[in-house]
Amino acid sequence: MSTQDSTIAIVGGGQAGGWAAQTLRSEGFGGRIVLIGNESHRPYERPPLSKSVLAGEAPPETTRLLKPEAFDALNVDWRPGVNAARIDRAAKQLHLSDGEPVRYDKLILCTGGRARQLGIPGANLPGVFTLRSIDDAAALGAALVPGKRLLVIGGGWIGLEVAATARGKGLDVTVVEAMERLCERTVPSEISGYLLRLHASHGVRVELGTGIEQLEQGADGVGLTATLTNG
Template sequence: MSTDPRTIVIVGAGQAGGWAARTLRSEGFGGRVVLIGDEAHPPYERPPLSKAVLAGEAAPESAHLLDAATLATLSVEWLASARVARLDRAARQIELADGSTIAYDKLILCTGGRARMLDVPGADLPGVHTLRTIDDAQRLGSALRPGARVAVVGGGWIGLEVAATARKRGAEVTVIEAMRRLCERSIPAALSEHLLALHAARGTEVLLDTGVAGISAIASGGLRVALANGREIDCDVAVVGIGLVPNDELARAAGLACEGGVLVDAQCRTSDPDIFAAGDVAVARNGWAGRSMRLESWQNAQEQGIAAAKSALGHAVHYDPLPWFWSDQHDTNLQIYGVPQPSHQVVVRGDPASGSFVFFYLDGQCVTAALGGNAARDLRFARRLIEQRKPVRRQDLADPAVSLARL
């Protein structure tokens, strides 16, 4: 039996929280580990929810990162369907909604985020879905029947993945995007055009520069989505995918520094030296982007959860990851390394129309970001070029005959 008297509490049992718990044990921590989650499910990964799980090709359990038996083996006290009501920093304890308290020596906040709601009349009607949790995926999946009319509000990554999966299941899909192009905040115009063509070719109607004025139930069943331009779309299912709201209320109420999420340093430490944060709720300065930001990605949830656990144990940590994001839509795998900027010069390798291509973003002679479709091998070498900051010739990047491995 361990004689370590310390207790580390992890609030949030998602991917970041699950990796934090696992890491505490793999790094040899012998004290008490308490993992608190507000869902009934053990820690799980979210990417399959909009893909294999939503498509009915994989069971929800396939997304589990750790099951109950593994948590027990690791001697992690998992409190499911539990909500933390208050964080008392002076007493170094958390208070649960049922009134019970748990004292901590170190606290790791992995509270993640929730789906942003549409602020229009009727947004809370039955038949209007968001996709953030396993339960969301199961509810939405049961409604994606062949022939079902689906309106997807939001032409970002989650909206387009849902649209692709719905078409795969035989539904009729309309995507409604308020911006002038798809994924406008995160990708260049050329890739937006490629995504538009990709979804249009699969029979999805895409409406750009189009806002939603309201949603109403119709007498024949289903919903009517009223657009700001006066058009109305009747559907059986509406899915809202317009971004994420960080769950930083607990931290704010406790007086921790927050700015669109919980502010942390390169050691994942908050403004309280005994409290750390990781995952979708954490805001940190990213040297690759040159600014502070939240990284909403599978990569960050895992790696920052690991880093926060190590830092809580007093290990030397400097967490400044090269951002990596990926998305599967229809038969296209898209990946982004780094943060493309408008000031970067762009070099294209391959032809986007062929489905396999890479956009390189250069600052001077150095590659600082890359994104591509169906080009996993080239992107692996692109990542190395970014990390090495090695000068390259643009003509070599553009020429498919020149090996990126040689560069």
């Protein structure tokens, strides 16, 4: 079978999936490419979501991996808003969440990761946000009103970027981190100390070595109250 007659399915419509499709074309693959993504957006870069996009300094369109005309030129069979629910390796067939089967000759998995949801009471209350997608950034950005208070759960890189962005927009920000120092899994203690001092100098309060026990609706019915595991 020539490459002109073969199908490569890419599961995951994010940055890795987009680059895989582009690389296949640039390396001369002329067959069918099926790109499956559970978001409605074409492949985009996520790092700006916690910084320039969240701050309102850059429109979401600037995160696109490829310009619209460049993406169209790849001539991929783009399947937005669906998941690959099951892989039948013997039959070389995907079963999508909308019920449609997709036959393939080669399969590339570019599924990436998901933001971990809080397993605590109150995690699904209005006013609790997760940042992973363009839609998440739009929802959170709309809630970043100067003078409001923001609690960031997690003192890793993304949490600290959100904290810095929110402080820049005039919010009162507190970061809660379960580990004993910031970014403990990725940097040495000297860098953690520098990050702590840096954020403190910009007015961010940081609570280390504690987590969130529960979230409750505030007495006014608008805000939220967080109870820390350290009391």
